[in-house]
Amino acid sequence: MERKGLAARASGNPSPPALGEGPRPGPPPCVPSGGGAPERGQAGAAAEPAELIRRAHEFKSQGAQCYKDKKFREAIGKYHRALLELKGLLPPPGERERDARPASPAGIPKASRLSEEQSKTVEAIEIDCYNSLAACLLQAELVNYERVKEYCLKVLKKEGENFKALYRAGVAFYHLGDYDKALYYLKEARTRQPSVRVRIHALKIIRRARWANEGLKKSSSSKPCGVHLQPQVPGEQRQEYHLTAGVPD
Template sequence: MERKGSAAGAKGNPSPPAAGEAQRPQPPLCVPGGGGGGTPARGQAGAAAEPAEFIRRAHEFKSQGAQCYKDKKFREAIGKYHRALLELKGLLPAAGERERDSRGASPAGAPNPGRLSEEQSKTVEAIEIDCYNSLAACLLQAELVNYERVKEYCLKVLKKEGENFKALYRSGVAFYHLGDYDKALYYLKEARTRQPTDTNVIRYIQLTEMKLSRCSQREKEAM
């Protein structure tokens, strides 16, 4: 009977650790209701400030690019505009992600961490539009113009802002020099609806119509 009692006592009181074995620290006791009043972690505050910092740097690089363009330092300007776009990369969700977010929207009033505010989203898009438009303008100043790249940048602008006059006009110019006269005429006429008296637009429309007329004449002769 005594043996059973001593065994029970041993079972209820575990032996202390052997010599040389470190005593494990006990986890802190949880105080009910004490988790809500703590100070937010530094990482959370930093994450909230991150988008604003990226936008600030992008705006700074864009301004530097504009100054380089004014100084006719077009290669340097291109580098600055690319740096600005790099700062913004990943801030705006892709179209598929936006669609998922809209379908799985948070309840009204619930916080949506890691997302830009409406004002920040508009600022990011405005900077992107300015940068792509300016990149196209820089490329058009080169001795050997990469019209394929000009077209690419202008179409990026039009995807975000379909009535942008500069992008419409430069798209028309790019398609003209790439030999796609039908598309060139389309974009140039769209540009003319925005600024009917612009002499450059009118000139390129005339040039494009002449090219189309010649192509049509050749087709008739070939038949």
């Protein structure tokens, strides 16, 4: 009987289950090929950190190509996919200094399993993705400056001297009406950029932010509560500025 069972398995016909075993599970269903990495809920949760990092880098590269092709919505999707691949590889910022953490559930990569080189690679990809997401949003006809600010601050938490994040944060705060923070971030960016063109553009925004800040202070002292004046830069009347034009990619 044993020989017959072996012959059946060799010929591709599995032998029937032994008494008391119950039916055996069939093969997993085929996953249609989508031209990209599998969904994180399927293979992503059990993948090794090196594979997750590889896929994240691939999505980031695809996003960069979409950005070059001016397909900004597609680029945003690619950058989000890259960040999704990295989710869980690094602990939250408040826990990165803790050595003792509870063991991860089976199949989920634990941050402590990352080598030092892998940790640096993950952070570099995260920084690039958040910076690139901010750049994509700034290309929109109606810019979501709140989201631009959010992405830039994520970068600056990891890399406080990142020029692009400082610059874009300054532009975002300017458009959100927080001129004190706009001045701070733009001044910080200006000191870290050797490019004359970008420095000149930063100075222009700083000048406008100063005038706007002074205008707000004057309006708050001369107008009743709840009434706001639109700050105006002298000599420029009602001209509107597209301050994102000079923001570096």
